[in-house]
Amino acid sequence: MSVRIDTIRECLDGVIPGLIATCDADGVPNMAYLSQVQFVDLEHVALSYQFFNKTRQNVLVNPTVRLLLTSHLTAGQYRLSLRYLRTETAGPLFEQMKAKLAGIASHTGMSGVFKLLGSDVYRILDIEQLPGPTLALPPPSVNYLTALRRCSDRLAACDHFENLLNTAVDCLGSEFAIHHLMLLMYDDAGQRLYTLASRGYPASGVGSEIPVGAGVIGVCARERTPIRIGYTTSEYAYGRAIRENAAASGLSAALETAIPLPGLPEAASQLAVPITAFDRLVGVIYVESTADLHFGYDDEDALVAFAAQLGMAIAHHQQVADAAEEPAANEPGPSPPTGKPLAVRHFSGSDSVFLDDDYLIKGVAGAILWALVQDHAERGRTSFSNKELRIDPRIRLPGVSDNLEARLVLLQRRLDERRAGVTLVKTGRGRFALSVERPLQLIAS
Amino acid sequence: MIDHDNAAFIQTGVAISLASCGADRVPNNVRALGCKLVDGGQRVAIFVRASQARAVVANIAENGRVAAVFSLPSSNRTLQLKGSDAQTSAFDTTDLTLIERHTEAFLCEVLPEGVSEIAVRTIHAYSPADLTVIVFTPTAAFSQTPGPRAGQAIVGAA
Numbered sequence: 060m061s062v063r064i065d066t067i068r069e070c071l072d073g074v075i076p077g078l079i080a081t082c083d084a085d086g087v088p089n090m091a092y093l094s095q096v097q098f099v100d101l102e103h104v105a106l107s108y109q110f111f112n113k114t115r116q117n118v119l120v121n122p123t124v125r126l127l128l129t130s131h132l133t134a135g136q137y138r139l140s141l142r143y144l145r146t147e148t149a150g151p152l153f154e155q156m157k158a159k160l161a162g163i164a165s166h167t168g169m170s171g172v173f174k175l176l177g178s179d180v181y182r183i184l185d186i187e188q189l190p191g192p193t194l195a196l197p198p199p200s201v202n203y204l205t206a207l208r209r210c211s212d213r214l215a216a217c218d219h220f221e222n223l224l225n226t227a228v229d230c231l232g233s234e235f236a237i238h239h240l241m242l243l244m245y246d247d248a249g250q251r252l253y254t255l256a257s258r259g260y261p262a263s264g265v266g267s268e269i270p271v272g273a274g275v276i277g278v279c280a281r282e283r284t285p286i287r288i289g290y291t292t293s294e295y296a297y298g299r300a301i302r303e304n305a306a307a308s309g310l311s312a313a314l315e316t317a318i319p320l321p322g323l324p325e326a327a328s329q330l331a332v333p334i335t336a337f338d339r340l341v342g343v344i345y346v347e348s349t350a351d352l353h354f355g356y357d358d359e360d361a362l363v364a365f366a367a368q369l370g371m372a373i374a375h376h377q378q379v380a381d382a383a384e385e386p387a388a389n390e391p392g393p394s395p396p397t398g399k400p401l402a403v404r405h406f407s408g409s410d411s412v413f414l415d416d417d418y419l420i421k422g423v424a425g426a427i428l429w430a431l432v433q434d435h436a437e438r439g440r441t442s443f444s445n446k447e448l449r450i451d452p453r454i455r456l457p458g459v460s461d462n463l464e465a466r467l468v469l470l471q472r473r474l475d476e477r478r479a480g481v482t483l484v485k486t487g488r489g490r491f492a493l494s495v496e497r498p499l500q501l502i503a504s
Numbered sequence: 505m506i507d508h509d510n511a512a513f514i515q516t517g518v519a520i521s522l523a524s525c526g527a528d529r530v531p532n533n534v535r536a537l538g539c540k541l542v543d544g545g546q547r548v549a550i551f552v553r554a555s556q557a558r559a560v561v562a563n564i565a566e567n568g569r570v571a572a573v574f575s576l577p578s579s580n581r582t583l584q585l586k587g588s589d590a591q592t593s594a595f596d597t598t599d600l601t602l603i604e605r606h607t608e609a610f611l612c613e614v615l616p617e618g619v620s621e622i623a624v625r626t627i628h629a630y631s632p633a634d635l636t637v638i639v640f641t642p643t644a645a646f647s648q649t650p651g652p653r654a655g656q657a658i659v660g661a662a
Contacts, residue, residue, distance in 0.1 A: 074619060075627075078573070080523035080531035088531050088563075088571045090523035090584065091648060112655045113646075121529045127521065129535070131619045134626035136535065136556070167580065172650055189534075190555040192629050194622060351618065 062186040064101060067137055068356040070128035071096040071104070072289060073163055078127040079106065081117035089113045094163050094173060096128065097156050098356060099180065104139075107156055108146060108177040118143045118179070133196055136189040141181035148177045151284035158275060158286045158295060166290035166351070203361040206234040214368055220376040220464040221471075221485060227369050228256045235361065237346045239323055243269070244342040244465045245280060248457030249422070251314060252280055252343055255469055257321045264321030265472045266420055268314050276345050279331035283340055285359050287330045289352040295329065317418050328353035332362040336374035339460060344369075373462065380445045380464050383489025395439075400500040401479055405429040407503065414479040423461070424470040426454045431493050432481075436501055445489040467491060505642045506548070510583055510658075511541055514548070517609030518574040522550060522638060524563035524590075532559040536572075537628055537635075538606035540599065547641050548572065548585060551595065551603055554636040561636070564590045570640050573648065577613040582648035583658075587640035595635035603630070 070077070077093040091114045097105040106126075108115060118124060122143035129136050147153050157175045164173035210230040217223040224242065231237045239259035243252040246268075254267045272281045274295050279286040288295060326347040334342040344366050346354065404413040410425035411418065420428065430453045434440040445463050448454055456463065471483040471491075480496035506514075514520070520536035534557040539550045550572055554561065564570060570590040575582040607628045614624055645658040 074617070078521050078523075078533055078535075080525075080533035080571075082525040082529050082531040086525050086527070086529060086567065087569055087586065087588075088523040088525040089586075090521060090533060090571050090573045092573070092575060092582065110654060121531075123530050125523075125531050125533050127533045127535065129627060131623055134623045134629075136627070138533070140530075167650075169580070169650055191553070192626050194626055 062137060062188055064098060064104065064139075064183055064186060067128065067130060067135070067186070068098050069132050070130045070135075070137060071098055072352060072355065074131040074352065075129040077129075079114055080125040080127070081114050082121045083113075083117045084120045089117055093126070095156060095160055096126070097152065097159070097178065099152065102183055103144075103180055104141065104183060105147075105152055105156060105178040105180045107160055107175055108179045109160075109173055109175060111176075123184070124181070130193075133193045134191075135193045136191060138187045138189060140184040140186075142184055144180045144182055146177040146179050151282045152180070153178045154278050154282045155284060155286060158278060158288050161292040161294040162288040162290035165292040165294070170292070170294070199357070201234075201236050201361075203235075203357055206230075207361060207364055210234050210365055211368055214372050217372065217376075219485065219488065220373070220380060221468050223369075223372050223376055224256055224468060227365075228258050230365070231344070231346065232258055235358075235365075239326075239347050241276075241321060241345045242342065243276060243345065244462055244469075245271075245340045246423075246457065247340075247460065252276060253315065253469060254318075254320065255342070255465055255472075260321035260323075262319070262321060263472070263476065264319060265476065266315060266424070266469055267318040267320040268316075269320060270314060275329045275331045276343050279333055279343050279345075280340060283333045283335060285330065285332045285363060287328075287354055287359055289328055289354075291325060291327045315421065323347050323349055325349055327351045330354040330359060330362065332359070332366045334366045334370040334373065336370035341370045341373050341462070342465075373465075377462050377464050380489040381449065383445065383487070396480075396495055396497050398497045400498040401481065402500045402502055403429075403432050403481075404502040404504055414477055414481070417477065417479075419477060420470060420473045423454065423456060423466050424473070427466060428470055428474075430454055431483075432495075432499055432501060435493055435495060436499060441492050441494070442486065443491055443493065506541070506545065506585070506645070510645065511545060513576070513581070513583060514539055514574045514585075515541075515606075516576060517606070517611075517613040518576050519610065520550060520606075521573050522552065522557070522560055523571040523573075524560040525567070525569055526559075526563045527566060532563055534560045535627070537630060538599075538603045539572075539574075540602055542639060543641075547639055548587075549593075549637050549639045551599065551635055551637055553630050553634045555634050557636065557638075560638070561592050564592060564638060568640070570638065572640075572642075575648075577617055580650055582650075584646045584648050585640075585642040586644040586646075587642050590638055590640035593637045593639055595632070595637050597632060599637075600632060603628075603635075 095107040126139040242256040250271045275286045328348040331345045411421035412425040482494045523533045537551045
């Protein structure tokens with residue numbers, strides 16, 4: 060019986076390179092090493108096409124090839140019969156392989172030599188295990204089915220968005236044993252992602268931004284596909300990727316650069332998984348490790364399944380918050396605060412907000428805060444609802460699909476980190492309160 | 505055909521593998537366990553496990569065509585030799601020391617790459633009765649070291 064490709068995926072990540080045998084028009088065999096084999100589905104794999112070499116010439120003449128794969132874990136050897144179908148030069152599969160190849164090239168001293176020209180897609184005709192002894196697979200570090208089951212229960216029990224966010228981050232740490240991670244939300248209008256939560260870094264980086272298309276996270280968002288790299292590569296390092304991408308897209312001015320993106324300075328393994336709901340991108344889960352090849356296909360599968368549930372739950376909580384009834388608009392607030400005034404300065408062009416002289420936030424979250432403190436100063440308001448913010452012309456929300464709950468959590472977290480005496484407190488579904496401990500002095504610039 | 509440098513190279517801790525091709529233009533391949541030069545350095549003898557090399561052996565019996573690749577993991581230096589007079593011959597047990605020596609040299613190459621010793625030894629495990637030899641005269645040699653000159657014929661490429 061033919062072996063299933065999904066049961067031998069550890070052979071594909073190139074720890075022991077694959078060997079491809081081809082045959083030319085005259086029947087002369089040829090053999091070459093392969094940098095990368097990519098699992099596509101149960102019936103297809105993709106091989107990296109990097110040079111127009113003899114293998115390439117032969118495949119175009121005789122499309123049936125034999126691939127020899129070896130497991131570095133079990134020592135099992137497998138001979139795959141494949142038939143070449145097509146070459147993809149853009150899109151999710153190509154980007155997945157391009158990113159992976161950048162890591163492999165860097166690891167093998169081949170940066171600048173290995174460049175992906177295409178992803179050659181092959182149909183799997185047969186997989187034969189060669190005779191010979193094998194080792195038992197070492198036990199996995201995590202039982203992903205159990206982890207996913209527990210995560211499903213925990214996500215389903217969340218009663219509002221912030222609770223969901225905290226639970227998701229806790230799940231990744233406690234159930235999946237991932238110690239360095241970020242959860243980013245997608246800003247469709249701004250073509251960027253903003254960090255809403257993180258774990259495992261000296262600073263949270265909440266509010267930091269990355270353009271769509273930059274680094275592992277940005278490519279994952281653009282292609283809406285998981286991107287996984289097993290080795291350190293400068294090609295996908297964030298500082299460089301953000302700078303180059305922002306400059307190319309003209310985003311430099313608008314992009315949040317005052318808040319640094321968190322992240323391991325020497326990440327070897329990186330994995331970004333898109334969070335989607337109803338065919339729309341919601342955000343990205345990003346995890347990383349200083350160990351080589353830390354994340355494999357199983358980790359990717361588990362996170363994709365987790366992200367699917369998280370995406371639906373985010374969409375649900377956003378809908379509930381947006382539909383909630385408005386509170387009384389002019390309910391009396393607490394007695395006016397006393398003490399040294401806090402200067403709240405707003406720059407209308409970028410919606411940047413500074414508390415005293417310290418930068419807090421800009422963009423949509425900055426506009427929200429400015430509207431809230433204006434209403435507080437003019438009418439003593441402390442209670443607000445999502446519903447009214449959605450239609451408030453001062454805020455200019457990018458669209459109905461924009462996740463207002465996420466924007467509010469971002470603002471709330473920035474305020475909490477600043478400890479300047481202004482906070483946002485959730486008071487119910489789609490409702491929240493502004494808490495002000497010092498008199499506010501509003502300055503419009 | 506094989507200069508001194510390449511002759512020495514293919515007998516270091518290189519990964520060795522063989523490819524063949526049938527009349528149906530479907531190729532086959534197999535991993536090898538070592539090699540030696542015979543006939544005054546004119547021919548290469550490569551040791552394989554018969555149980556894993558059935559299809560390769562069948563192709564060779566049919567047309568004698570073979571491609572052998574030798575690659576050193578630590579440097580990526582890779583050489584491909586091709587021939588059209590390949591034959592299968594019986595394994596001489598006095599060559600067991602060559603296989604053992606090759607496994608040890610190969611281990612030194614791949615242990616730094618993160619592959620465990622037990623995995624390498626298992627991949628290279630054999631029973632002497634299962635060993636067979638494929639012998640051929642190289643008529644073409646190609647450098648396959650990754651880079652702009654990959655695939656370039658060293659000598660004799662038609």
